[in-house]
Amino acid sequence: MSIFKYQAQDAAGNVKRGQIVSLSENEATGKLNKKDLNVISLTDVTNTTLSKITRFIAPIKTKDLVIFSRQFSVMISANVPVVESLLTLIDQTDNISLKNMVSEIAFEVDGGAFLSDALAKRPRIFSEFFVNIIRSGETSGKLDDVLSYLADEMEKSYDISAKIKGAMIYPIFIISALFGVGIVLMVYVIPNLTAILTETGAQLPLSTRLVIGTSDFLRNYAILIIAAIIALIIGARLYLKTYTGRRNLDIIKLRMPIFGKLFKYIYLMRFSRSLSTLLKGGVTITRSLEIVAAVVGNIIYKELILETLESINDGNPFSTVFEASNYVPKMVPQMISVGEKTGKIDAVLDRITDFYTRESSNMLDNLSKLMEPLIMVIMGVGVGVMVAAVLLPMYNLASQF
Numbered sequence: 001m002s003i004f005k006y007q008a009q010d011a012a013g014n015v016k017r018g019q020i021v022s023l024s025e026n027e028a029t030g031k032l033n034k035k036d037l038n039v040i041s042l043t044d045v046t047n048t049t050l051s052k053i054t055r056f057i058a059p060i061k062t063k064d065l066v067i068f069s070r071q072f073s074v075m076i077s078a079n080v081p082v083v084e085s086l087l088t089l090i091d092q093t094d095n096i097s098l099k100n101m102v103s104e105i106a107f108e109v110d111g112g113a114f115l116s117d118a119l120a121k122r123p124r125i126f127s128e129f130f131v132n133i134i135r136s137g138e139t140s141g142k143l144d145d146v147l148s149y150l151a152d153e154m155e156k157s158y159d160i161s162a163k164i165k166g167a168m169i170y171p172i173f174i175i176s177a178l179f180g181v182g183i184v185l186m187v188y189v190i191p192n193l194t195a196i197l198t199e200t201g202a203q204l205p206l207s208t209r210l211v212i213g214t215s216d217f218l219r220n221y222a223i224l225i226i227a228a229i230i231a232l233i234i235g236a237r238l239y240l241k242t243y244t245g246r247r248n249l250d251i252i253k254l255r256m257p258i259f260g261k262l263f264k265y266i267y268l269m270r271f272s273r274s275l276s277t278l279l280k281g282g283v284t285i286t287r288s289l290e291i292v293a294a295v296v297g298n299i300i301y302k303e304l305i306l307e308t309l310e311s312i313n314d315g316n317p318f319s320t321v322f323e324a325s326n327y328v329p330k331m332v333p334q335m336i337s338v339g340e341k342t343g344k345i346d347a348v349l350d351r352i353t354d355f356y357t358r359e360s361s362n363m364l365d366n367l368s369k370l371m372e373p374l375i376m377v378i379m380g381v382g383v384g385v386m387v388a389a390v391l392l393p394m395y396n397l398a399s400q401f
Contacts, residue, residue: 008037073147129295136281190215211389247299269356276349
């Protein structure tokens with residue numbers, strides 16, 4: 001597939017500019033003509049540096065996949081053929097990277113490949129979970145139902161992820177700004193204000209001495225501090241690439257005060273939602289557990305799921321491993337056990353998903369409300385220390401006259 005940059009004129013005489021993905025220049029011209037656009041110029045920019053940069057800075061995001069899945073499911077439900085649906089979706093998306101990828105997938109499917117196989121060639125975009133759901137729909141002949149359900153689940157996952165990011169933006173911005181202002185004060189402002197105080201030879205309060213010492217340390221060892229921070233970041237990134245590093249980080253996440261419980265809820269929600277979706281799609285329980293272990297996003301839970309898989313293969317009930325784990329609330333294995341006995345494990349998993357979705361949402365709302373006064377207290381303490389360090393010795397000096 002090629003990317004063409006076009007300049008065309010509509011029926012009203014207005015000049016339109018944009019990009020279009022097609023197999024050839026003639027096909028691109030035909031697509032534009034169908035939109036009542038008269039082509040003025042058409043240039044192949046597939047391999048240009050600017051095009052490569054554009055695709056690099058415009059990656060396919062989760063939101064793009066959510067919209068793609070929803071639109072695809074609607075078209076398949078309307079009995080539109082797969083290839084025709086994909087070709088239609090090319091014109092409905094604004095992301096040039098997604099346009100190009102969908103074009104390639106449509107070309108492969110039109111050539112006889114299965115949709116799931118075409119998606120599997122792009123693991124960075126389509127997870128094993130996504131591919132297996134599509135494959136189960138193709139096998140069972142219920143691709144429309146599977147796509148619709150997959151779109152629903154992706155939207156739910158995206159909504160909770162967006163809510164988490166939204167809750168974190170405010171505190172991260174405030175704390176970063178506070179840290180930046182503190183550095184500027186320590187390096188440039190405090191030395192000028194405290195120079196007069198030190199020249200008097202008077203006994204300075206502890207808070208003033210601490211601030212002056214911190215300021216002197218930052219100014220004298222700035223290069224070493226920056227180098228140490230860079231080395232620490234590089235070392236941390238290298239450590240987190242190891243299995244032990246990732247595992248220890250995941251343990252810390254689960255044991256953090258307040259946030260640890262939120263992470264548990266999110267991972268359990270992801271586990272139950274993914275497993276339920278796969279089971280409803282007709283994927284076997286053993287294969288479903290293998291896939292869920294890869295997409296749950298936490299090594300501790302991945303190990304639990306793989307242990308559960310081994311336990312099931314040995315003839316034990318599903319809930320055996322979960323019952324012995326401190327990272328899984330007792331409610332979860334109990335409900336799974338009931339689902340096993342009644343043969344409705346997918347319905348039970350849906351109940352677990354709904355419960356932890358509500359709990360996660362409520363906790364995020366409470367955290368958002370808690371963050372504002374907490375940040376105000378932190379800012380107040382920081383400002384208070386600065387004021388006390390500067391004004392208190394000035395007040396003592398003035399009182400001597």
